[in-house]
Amino acid sequence: MHAWAESDTAAPETGGQGGVVQSVESLGQTQPVQAEDSNIYCLTIIGQIEGHMTLPPQNKTTKYEHVIPQLVAVEQNDSIEGLLIVLNTVGGDVEAGLAIAEMVASLSKPTVSLVLGGGHSIGVPIAVSADYSFIAETASMTIHPIRLTGMVIGVPQSFEYLERMQERVTRFVVEHSRITEEKFRELMLNTGEMARDIGSTVVGRDAVRYGLIDEVGGLGQAMKKLKDLIERNRGSAVREAGVVQ
Amino acid sequence: MSTLWTIVPAEWLFQDYASEPAAREEIEVGGVRMVVTPVGRGQVRVERLISANPQHYLRPEWQPGAIIRYPH
Secondary structure (H helix, E strand, O other), X not given: OOOOOOOOOOOOOOOHHHHHHHHHHHHOOOOOOOOOOOOEEEEEEEEEEEOOOOOOOOOOEEEHHHHHHHHHHHHHXXXXXXXXXXXXXXXXXXXXXXXXXXHHHOOOOOEXXXXXXXXXXXXXXXXXXXXXXXXXXXXEEEEOOHHHHOEEEOOOOOHHHHHHHHHHHHHHHHHOXXXXXXXXXXXXXXXXXXXXXXXXXXXXHHHHHOOOOOEEOOHHHHHHHHHHHHHHHHHHHHHHHHHHO | OEEEXXXXXXXXXXXXXXXOOOOOEEEEEOXXXXXXXXXXXXXXXXXXXXXXXXXXXXXXXXXXXXXXXXXX
């Protein structure tokens, strides 16, 4: 038994006049903001990806406990046909970031990611988790090992634990992009480039050259690609239905 | 366990760590529970939803950071 309506995301909880009164009371306006009649959902990943711990208030954060149900809703909602993920992040909680990356990778609908500004650290797996990834020319992605500038809180981390965590991140990135494991490690262990760490900052075109990101581009290209993927997805669904007949 | 993998140095990230966290309340709006922070003038800021209905998380008026009027 379904406890919720499938596609109507903007309907007031109580109908008619009661609904208007409720809206004024709770939202300070006469009508709740209507959800766009768009078949594309845009998810922004910004600032720090906040996971198990709330960060102090001067940090801008992406709250993963909100992003996860949003991704469930995108998967479930029939009127949403594709997902655009826009990233401008300095990294953050490893497990929360990987949770988001895995959920995006396992969505059955077309996904396109766009890295603007920065897609650093744990932003790398999220960027490559989409079906197709773009990076703006001026955007950069820092590839560095988890153990060095990563802050470890709580249980003292053993070297082995960090090694295994690094392994699973490396494996995820290599499996979801065209970068080779050798190249990724080479970038990650590069000395001499960063002031307080080892690693490399890869800018726009280089990210594509190394096979990490699919294409240099911006919003226009990302939207067009997503629309193409949605068309193709619709086409194959129609063909499948045809075969059943 | 919380491992933060970020280019932001730890001293910047945790600058304000010792200060009092903002008071948070759990309230119900439109039949949905949510965690909010009072911001004065009869308004609260949405921090997160607590709902089993995924569609609630897509509503623009309930995104984290949105301001709503409360108490009614």
